[in-house]
Amino acid sequence: MTTSNAAISEKLRIPDEIAQTVFSPKAYGDDDDIHTALGWLRENIPLGLSEVPGYDPIWIVTKNADIRTVSKNAKLFPSSIFNPILNDQAGDEFVRQTNDGKNHSLESLTFMDPPEHTKWRNLTASYFQPGNIAKLSEKIRVMARESVDRLLSFDGECDFAKDFALLYPLRVVMTLIGVPPEDEPTMLRLTQDFYGGADPEEQRAEVIEDPIAAAKQWHATLQDFYRYFDTLTEERRRKPQDDLVSLIANATIDGKPVPYDIANGYYVALAAAGHDTTSSTTGGGFYGLLKFPGEFEKFKADPSGLAANFVEEAIRWACPVKHFLRSTSEEVEVSGVTMPANARLFLSYPSGCRDEEVFDHPHDFIVDRRPNNHVGFGFGPHVCLGLSLARLELKILFEELIPCLKSIELAGPPKRMEANFLSGIKSLPIRFKKA
Numbered sequence: 050m051t052t053s054n055a056a057i058s059e060k061l062r063i064p065d066e067i068a069q070t071v072f073s074p075k076a077y078g079d080d081d082d083i084h085t086a087l088g089w090l091r092e093n094i095p096l097g098l099s100e101v102p103g104y105d106p107i108w109i110v111t112k113n114a115d116i117r118t119v120s121k122n123a124k125l126f127p128s129s130i131f132n133p134i135l136n137d138q139a140g141d142e143f144v145r146q147t148n149d150g151k152n153h154s155l156e157s158l159t160f161m162d163p164p165e166h167t168k169w170r171n172l173t174a175s176y177f178q179p180g181n182i183a184k185l186s187e188k189i190r191v192m193a194r195e196s197v198d199r200l201l202s203f204d205g206e207c208d209f210a211k212d213f214a215l216l217y218p219l220r221v222v223m224t225l226i227g228v229p230p231e232d233e234p235t236m237l238r239l240t241q242d243f244y245g246g247a248d249p250e251e252q253r254a255e256v257i258e259d260p261i262a263a264a265k266q267w268h269a270t271l272q273d274f275y276r277y278f279d280t281l282t283e284e285r286r287r288k289p290q291d292d293l294v295s296l297i298a299n300a301t302i303d304g305k306p307v308p309y310d311i312a313n314g315y316y317v318a319l320a321a322a323g324h325d326t327t328s329s330t331t332g333g334g335f336y337g338l339l340k341f342p343g344e345f346e347k348f349k350a351d352p353s354g355l356a357a358n359f360v361e362e363a364i365r366w367a368c369p370v371k372h373f374l375r376s377t378s379e380e381v382e383v384s385g386v387t388m389p390a391n392a393r394l395f396l397s398y399p400s401g402c403r404d405e406e407v408f409d410h411p412h413d414f415i416v417d418r419r420p421n422n423h424v425g426f427g428f429g430p431h432v433c434l435g436l437s438l439a440r441l442e443l444k445i446l447f448e449e450l451i452p453c454l455k456s457i458e459l460a461g462p463p464k465r466m467e468a469n470f471l472s473g474i475k476s477l478p479i480r481f482k483k484a
């Protein structure tokens with residue numbers, strides 16, 4: 050439990066209905082609902098305390114600058130003390146029960162603090178360096194061309210999210226991890242299940258109507274991931290290849306092989322974080338072009354010149370990662386607000402990405418927005434490990450796609466995943482004409 054917040058000024062208390070919206074998976078199924086609540090917070094209580102029944106007291110951080118302040122100081126704002134992913138108290142209790150009393154369910158970077166975090170991040174840091182990732186350009190471009198050809202074969206009408214945005218990032222990240230193409234459907238199902246436990250359409254039969262469906266489905270999916278990766282690890286130990294499973298499975302740290310739970314934590318983080326984020330950005334960015342048709346025309350006039358800017362704007366506007374939590378290791382002040390030790394903090398990345406103090410017309414999709422100081426990749430020591438890969442694969446994809454399209458339009462209402470951690474558009478019916 051967190052320490053008492055009794056002495057907190059009334060001015061810092063967030064109304065329950067606003068905090069409930071920010072925590073509610075359903076609210077992320079509707080862009081207007083969530084951004085209305087986050088905009089209200091930025092204007093009225095940019096850093097305040099929520100005391101929603103059923104949840105621990107949690108401070109909600111909505112300003113771009115405050116998210117950066119908290120994220121860059123892992124000593125004052127650690128990730129490993131409490132679960133850095135939001136659950137209600139019943140969900141957190143389930144995590145402890147199923148993980149020998151620990152507050153987290155897998156041994157991955159997200160749940161660690163330095164020096165442990167630094168040690169394990171360094172294991173793959175050089176692989177994910179921009180220079181090394183750039184060497185993959187040609188391989189990735191071949192995958193992008195194949196995906197664009199597939200989209201064009203739909204002859205003018207398709208579901209951009211299901212038929213396109215979900216599949217290309219899957220192929221890229223699974224190829225780098227070492228998952229063979231025939232196992233991609235399994236991985237697609239698992240990555241969708243992993244984050245989709247609160248969405249009635251994505252729930253497995255055994256968690257339907259369960260009040261802690263998201264925590265239970267996360268746990269069950271993890272066991273499926275582990276079973277899959279155990280076999281792959283054995284194969285790569287016997288016969289290493291040029292992929293990430295081979296790198297991790299055969300590495301030695303402090304003279305010892307990488308422990309089983311850390312290796313598995315890595316694989317799951319790379320597979321899940323590396324797929325759903327990038328596919329949500331692909332669908333979300335394309336929706337930005339549909340909603341702001343002038344931006345599509347602008348992009349079409351200079352696809353290679355604007356692709357890198359488009360990618361940053363897509364990440365800012367779609368912002369697939371909705372939060373991470375941190376806690377306080379001692380009493381600490383941020384932007385004039387004093388929080389006690391052991392307070393929990395909810396970093397709202399979609400809010401930081403639409404902060405009017407940082408962005409003009411923050412709700413508009415502007416393909417050539419510069420500068421673009423979004424926090425969609427987080428910030429500080431935990432900043433997205435795969436950001437160079439994400440940037441490169443998205444840039445290449447849209448460099449290939451945009452010149453092939455003459456016109457695009459919505460052919461039906463888009464549908465978003467109802468999830469408060471990682472979510473995006475899951476259905477985007479479109480009509481298009483080829484260039």
Ligand code: HEM
Pocket residue numbers: 120158159160170222318319320322323324326327330364368369370373398424425426427428429430431432433434435436438439
């Ligand atoms: C557009 C795509 C992506 C977005 C928006 C995104 C966003 C994020 C965010 C917000 C964080 C947390 C940062 C923080 O706590 O400060 C993160 C961490 C992470 N991401 Fe990404 N990500 C993307 C793609 C990828 C890819 C392609 C990979 C790898 C294949 C990846 C692997 C990771 C890992 C391993 C972490 C944990 C890093 C740590 O805790 O040290 N991500 N990402």
